[in-house]
Amino acid sequence: MAGGLAYFLPAAQLALDATGQVIRVPTPSPTDLFTSPVPQSPSPSPTTGAFTVLLLGSDDDSKFESDHVLTQSMILVRIVPSTKEVTMLSIPRDLYVHLSPGGFGKIDGAYSYGGPGAAIATVSQDFGVHIDDYIWVGLLGLIKVIDAIGGIDVVTSHPVMDDYYPADVYGGWPYDFERVAVLGGPQHLDGIHAMQYVRSRHGDLQSDFGRSQRQQQVLMAIRQKAHQLSPEDLPKLSSAIGGELKTSIPLSRVAALLPLAASFDNPDQIRQIVLLPPYTHGDGPDGSIQPDWARILPLVHKYFP
């Protein structure tokens, strides 16, 4: 008993520290500049047991103050346990929207102004989606998770070549660059190469959109690898990702969700959506991307009712 408790102590510690984070949703600031349709944040979905989670991935190196980071990745995930359907919607980080703390700007700034609550409120008010919970992962967290599960298998769509990839992960001058060459084709990626694959956006004509597709590929590969893990792997995983993961999902619900996650085994029931043109177009202020809400909202409400 004592040995078992000692073995699982790191996992329990992380579970207590990382889960059940309180969301402080800022009071939306009214603005006269707001021109996009303002859908009311809907009530929770009528589909029994369905829930929506906002996945957030951030730079969290020394360029930023703790908890004032940009979200490089925002993926809205809706899970319907009764039909085992999953829908993933990648939100472009440069999307020009009304931010919940006030004013307009790129959506990746919402988290830096008001933490996860502001990110949730921004997505919720702009897209008209009820968000039940969030999961935030730092850069190092993703690398460590992938290494802790023994790497992932991915068919990389093309060689990802970048001469100016940020060399900010392992200390040193955070504004430095390094060269990256993740070659194309099937391969087993460790954490650092998986991060390079999903983070680089210089060598892709579709820039952030191409990167969003790669992020969804890697999420699917992590999910596939998770099927191979056993409960005894939890302590190793916990020590790897300590401090790099936060979620509002309470511990009791995490335990209930684990068997559910394992039951999603049909890739055809996982829908992946990226807001490519014509849903967006790239002529916004400061290099941002302008949303076409007239196209986006019907799409979003179809899959995130």
Add this chain to the structure above:
Amino acid sequence: MIARGVLGVALAAVMLICGTMTFLYLGTRTSKATVPPAKPTAATPRAQAQSLPGTLYLAQSGAIYSLSAGRFHQLTPEAGWTMPSLSPDGNSIIAVKQARMSSDVYVLNRFGGVVRQVTNNAAPARLAYDPGFNHWSFYPRLSADGATLWMAYDKPKYGYDVILSIWAMPFGGTIAQGKLWTSAADYTGGDVQPVPVSGGVIYTKYDYGPDLQLVGRLWFTNRAFSAGRALTSPDEDCRNPSVSPDGTQIAMICTYEKQVSYLVLAAWNGSTLGARRAIITNQMVAQPTWAPDGSGIAYLAPGVAAGPFQLWWLPRAAYAPPPTPAPTPTPGGPHNGPLPTPSPTAPVVVKPVQVTTNNGFDATSPLAWRG
């Protein structure tokens, strides 16, 4: 009183031992999925008694290994070595050594010793402030006469647009004497995996398909700075070409724009590909390589789902079934009645053989095979 104290100490000791045993036992119950790959030379069980002909060269963790008579030998240290290929006489290994900012082609002897450095892609010290002054060389292959080195090389590149193109240079010369052979599409990763064949070169070109997705296609060109002719369609999403020893077939992998990787064979007549035959559709296949004696195809694929890549062997019988037997001639002269029909034999299903179980070979590194 003393007996009670002794009992307490004994129980505490039992608790400690049981607790420790439980802790250690749980530690042994971790899934194999998280266990790091073993070095090929140390892996147990060793490569199976499956006797592959000749010597096969593979890369793992930045080192090149040879596999001969069921035994692995480490030829180079773990220092960024990858992508071995062979000189036409089989006496030299042409390989890439990759560093953080650049990669170079080297000539090694059969035992892994460096004979010479062929390219020099690291930026000179005075230009080291900008990573863009460095270059990559990948996928080196020598022509059949050994005079020309083919490779993917990231020149020209334009700022953020770093693309690999196919280059050919005199094997005894420098990159300054090299010639750019293909025009890579911008922001795609470029053109890679040149395979010199009679009359030209087959290579993989990455480009945007009609659905604006990035896909790989095999192309053939026989003229410098000409894309040439596409051999596969965008929706097939193919790469990793490997020509059979007799030059009549090409093995490749095709993904059909999904997270799958099928082993596909097609006849090759020197200018076009014939009908495709998907031979393996239930594994994530990488780097198919024909045995020099035509006895089968080696390839890399995960040993278990989502695991590191292992070496697999597909015997020839799996993709080239024996010919249908001819009717036995009737002794005693011409036969006037109906010809006997050969009795159909049940098709023998030949499955791939997993050669290694706990390695982690570099699936982006082509295999080289000496007969």
